[in-house]
Amino acid sequence: MKTIKNDGSFYLNPYLGGVLLGVVLMLSFYLSGRGLGASGAVKNTVAATVNTVAPKHVENSAYYSQFAGGDKKPLNNWLIYEVLGVLAGALFSGILFNRLNFKVEHSPKITSRRRLIFALAGGLVFGFGSQLARGCTSGAALSGMAVLSLGGYITMVAIFGTAFVVAWILRKNWI
Amino acid sequence: MIGPLIQSGFIPQAWDNIIAVFLGAAFGFALESSGFSSSRKIIGTFFGYDFVVVKVFFTAAITASIGLLYLDYLGLVNFSLLYIQPTFMTSAIVGGIIMGIGFSMGGFCPGTSLCAAAIGRIDGMVFFGGMFIGVFLFSESFPFWEKMYYSGSQGPKMINDALGISAQLFTLFLVIVAVGMFYGAAWVQRKVKKVEY
Amino acid sequence: MQRKYTILSILLVVLALGLVILPKKTNKTETDPKVLLSALAEKSRFLTTDLVSKRIIENDPTLLLIDLRPADQFKAFALPGAINIQPESILSDSNSELLKQLGKDIVLYANSDLASEKAWLLCARYVNYSRLYIMKGGLNEWYNTIVMGTDVAATASSAEFDLVNFRKAARQYFTGAGQTTEKTATEKTPVKITVVRKAPKSSSGGGC
Numbered sequence: 001m002k003t004i005k006n007d008g009s010f011y012l013n014p015y016l017g018g019v020l021l022g023v024v025l026m027l028s029f030y031l032s033g034r035g036l037g038a039s040g041a042v043k044n045t046v047a048a049t050v051n052t053v054a055p056k057h058v059e060n061s062a063y064y065s066q067f068a069g070g071d072k073k074p075l076n077n078w079l080i081y082e083v084l085g086v087l088a089g090a091l092f093s094g095i096l097f098n099r100l101n102f103k104v105e106h107s108p109k110i111t112s113r114r115r116l117i118f119a120l121a122g123g124l125v126f127g128f129g130s131q132l133a134r135g136c137t138s139g140a141a142l143s144g145m146a147v148l149s150l151g152g153y154i155t156m157v158a159i160f161g162t163a164f165v166v167a168w169i170l171r172k173n174w175i
Numbered sequence: 176m177i178g179p180l181i182q183s184g185f186i187p188q189a190w191d192n193i194i195a196v197f198l199g200a201a202f203g204f205a206l207e208s209s210g211f212s213s214s215r216k217i218i219g220t221f222f223g224y225d226f227v228v229v230k231v232f233f234t235a236a237i238t239a240s241i242g243l244l245y246l247d248y249l250g251l252v253n254f255s256l257l258y259i260q261p262t263f264m265t266s267a268i269v270g271g272i273i274m275g276i277g278f279s280m281g282g283f284c285p286g287t288s289l290c291a292a293a294i295g296r297i298d299g300m301v302f303f304g305g306m307f308i309g310v311f312l313f314s315e316s317f318p319f320w321e322k323m324y325y326s327g328s329q330g331p332k333m334i335n336d337a338l339g340i341s342a343q344l345f346t347l348f349l350v351i352v353a354v355g356m357f358y359g360a361a362w363v364q365r366k367v368k369k370v371e372y
Numbered sequence: 373m374q375r376k377y378t379i380l381s382i383l384l385v386v387l388a389l390g391l392v393i394l395p396k397k398t399n400k401t402e403t404d405p406k407v408l409l410s411a412l413a414e415k416s417r418f419l420t421t422d423l424v425s426k427r428i429i430e431n432d433p434t435l436l437l438i439d440l441r442p443a444d445q446f447k448a449f450a451l452p453g454a455i456n457i458q459p460e461s462i463l464s465d466s467n468s469e470l471l472k473q474l475g476k477d478i479v480l481y482a483n484s485d486l487a488s489e490k491a492w493l494l495c496a497r498y499v500n501y502s503r504l505y506i507m508k509g510g511l512n513e514w515y516n517t518i519v520m521g522t523d524v525a526a527t528a529s530s531a532e533f534d535l536v537n538f539r540k541a542a543r544q545y546f547t548g549a550g551q552t553t554e555k556t557a558t559e560k561t562p563v564k565i566t567v568v569r570k571a572p573k574s575s576s577g578g579g580c
Contacts, residue, residue, distance in 0.1 A: 011216075014227045015357075015380065017209030018234020024201040025235060026242040030251075031186070031194050033179030034258040036202050038285035039306065046310045063317035081192040085199020086286065087293045092200070093207035094294030102295040105214055119214075119298040122281020123288065123305020124312070126274050130285065131313040132320060133270025135260060137284035138202075140267070142232065144260045146239035148342055150332040151262035158271020159278060166279035167221035174218050174282070175370055237384065244391050255472060343391035350388040354381045361377075 008099040025146050032078065035143020039130035041083040043067070044074040107174055118173060133158075178252040203290055205235075212290040214282030214298060215370075221279065223367040226360035233353040240346050264327030281305070411496060418508040421517045422535065424479060425542040428452055436470075440482040440491050441511075451481070451514070452546075459491050471495055481507035481514075518542050 012020070028036050047068035051058045058069040068074045094100045106115035130136040133155050135144070141159060144152015167174065180186045181194070209231045210216045219225025246252040278284055281302045283291060288306070291299025313320070335345035411417070427435045428451060437454035439446050446456040457467055459482075471478060478495070480488040488506040495504055507514065518539055528536075 011210040011227070012208045014209055014230035015234050015377075017205055017227075018231040019238050021202070021205040021209070021231060021235035022238025022242065024198060024205055025239040026246075027201075028198045029239070029243055029257050030178040030246065031180050031198070032191060033182045033256050035260075036198065036286075038289060039310070042285065042303075042306050042310050043314075046307055046314060050311075050314070061314065061317065062321060063314045076192075078191060078195045081195035082199035082202070083289060085196040085201075086203035086206075086289050087199075088196070089200035089203025089205075090207040090212060090290035090293035091203075093204045093290075094212070097208065099207075099212070099294050102297060104297045105291075106298065107215065115298055116301050119281045119283070119301040120305040120308075122277045122279075122283070123302035124277070124309040126277030126281060126283075126285065126302075127306030127309025128313045129270045129273030129275075129277055129309075130306075131270075131310055132266050132273060132324060134263065134266065136274065136286070137278075138286040140260055142236060145236040146243060147254075147257055147259050148240060148333045148335055148345060149260045149262065150329065150334040150337050151260045151264075151267045153334050154262070154264070154267045155271040155274075158268050159275045159284075162272045162275025163278040164221050164275075166276050167218060170279055171222065173280075174215065175222050175224075237388075241384075241387050241391065248391070248394055341392070341396075343388075343394075347385075347388040347392050350384050354384060357377070357381070 006098045008097060010097050022146075025143065028143075029146065034078070035139060035146060036082065037079050037135060037139030037143065038083060038086070039127065039136040040079040040139055041077070042127060043131060044077050044080060048074040109175075110173055114173070118170075177250065178246065179256050182256045183253065202286070203293065206287060207290045207294065211287040212294050212296060212299070214287075214291065214296075217287060218279070218282045219370065222370070223363045224370040226364060229360055230357060233356060237346070237350050237353050240349065244343060244346060259331035259333070262327075262329040262332045263325065264329065266324050266327070269323065277309075408493070408496065412493070417492065417505050419479060419505045420508055421514040422538065422542075424451075424481075424507050424514075425518050425546070426538070429542060429545050434477050436476040436478045438478060438480050438491075440480060440487045445483075451511075454481075459487055459494075462491050462494055477503050477505060479505045479507055482510050484510045484512055519547060 011017075025036055028034065044067060047058070047064050050064060051068045051074065055069065058064040091100075104112040104115055106112055126136070130140075133140055134151075135141075135155070137156075137159060141152055141156035145156060146152075177183050177185075181188060181191050186194070206212070210227050211231070216225050217228050220228040243252060243254075243257075247254050274284070281288070281298075283299060283302045285303070285306060288299045288302040292303050293299075317324070333342065335342045338345065424435075424437075428437075435453070437451050439450050439454040439456045440459050440462075441456070442458070443456055446454075450456065455470070457470075461467060462471075480491050480495070482488050482491075485506065485508070488510060492504060492506055509516075
């Protein structure tokens with residue numbers, strides 16, 4: 001077996017990574033009966049923040065009141081704990097494979113500033129879409145695909161199909 | 176031990192959130208170590224220089240599907256207790272399209288941006304911050320989207336029911352398509368000019 | 373390198389093929405009598421009329437009420453949101469689809485407990501035990517506790533007072549009667565009825 005260069009460029013074989021991810025996903029269903037996710041935690045955090053600032057507003061909103069307000073505790077939620085775990089797991093992997101450093105990753109042809117503006121806008125758009133579709137790539141698409149949910153497959157096709165087209169429009173940002 | 180273990184009461188409810196942390200950690204480790212913390216690696220899928228997303232994503236989906244169906248066959252998991260995302264046709268398509276745009280602009284999806292943020296990528300942190308604004312805007316303008324949000328409801332529908340075949344047969348097709356895609360990806364990657372990142 | 377992946381691909385396809393080839397499980401497996409008996413002995417399948425009323429008033433989306441009485445009685449009066457299913461047809465395809473709904477607590481009721489008990493046993497194979505309930509005492513009990521109401525002795529504990537106040541408020545909700553000052557009193561002292569819910573709401577997280 002060849003030795004691993006520990007300069008941050010080592011990644012798992014994608015198929016091994018995929019099987020690992022698949023097993024984790026399966027365990028998640030086997031243990032907790034639900035898939036993995038990320039955007040739900042953002043939703044709950046936003047709802048909790050708004051609830052602290054303006055509880056009346058939460059009561060009146062048809063959206064927030066589904067998961068915040070009253071005696072609901074949006075921060076004491078499975079997804080929040082899971083997302084904290086994700087941070088810890090990624091940090092561990094980053095330390096293990098020596099990838100831990102502060103930087104803005106971008107194509108050499110664009111400035112950091114442009115990259116950050118696009119990252120912010122992308123996050124905004126993604127956050128918005130994830131609420132409309134009731135989940136993001138992990139929660140709706142990946143977890144949905146694992147249990148063969150129709151919605152999961154439709155979301156997956158819509159995400160990747162659109163991303164393909166838009167990536168070509170924005171290709172100057174990437175290559 | 177019929178799963179899901181929490182719902183069927185084999186593991187006390189109190190453990191649910193603790194298990195969540197460990198599952199999340201494993202999820203984060205799998206994503207980061209496969210290279211999902213790098214936006215340029217992720218976006219490579221769309222330009223054909225790195226197919227790590229397709230490979231990892233589909234391998235994970237078929238592994239989990241096959242695994243769950245075997246568990247179901249062995250009677251180890253009660254499929255009816257699993258959380259199956261309800262299908263809302265319109266919002267799934269429109270939301271997916273919006274997410275696709277965000278994906279190509281930001282180069283991350285929520286889970287991967289978290290991984291990137293965890294190892295110090297500032298673009299990942301900014302992306303994650305942007306999501307809060309997006310979620311906030313959606314929640315505030317919810318009355319405007321409410322009709323679309325609830326339209327096309329089909330309940331927790333399975334794709335194999337929609338196609339009229341068994342779950343097992345669908346998974347077989349999925350595996351064949353995925354394997355075909357892996358070979359296709361390897362072929363394209365050989366043809367495409369290597370991009371340094 | 374290529375060879376390794378070929379082997380892996382074949383392995384995956386074979387695993388998936390195995391799923392297709394394996395004989396289908398029959399859906400209606402025989403329920404172990406011991407399991408059924410122990411489930412019957414379990415008293416947590418009963419919900420009190422107060423608890424059911426509270427969940428109706430709160431518009432609890434996880435509540436699915438099933439009325440087992442004859443259709444004419446159902447037409448004359450039923451609890452809000454209840455679905456009328458005859459005990460004979462509770463195992464029909466469309467009805468068992470209804471019972472299999474995810475994330476719902478199914479509460480059966482009739483005039484007394486008798487019909488609900490029978491239906492509970494029949495449904496138990498379709499629905500997870502912990503999500504299938506009977507409204508204790510049926511509509512008779514509901515009428516006695518919620519509609520009639522009882523006065524409470526001055527020496528009663530505060531919990532009893534709360535309960536009576538809740539029932540008065542519930543009565544007002546269901547019948548529109550008894551509009552006095554009690555309502556403000558109940559608002560000041562919120563009724564604490566512990567919700568016994570064994571299964572967590574799987575609908576809670578809402579996806580991603």
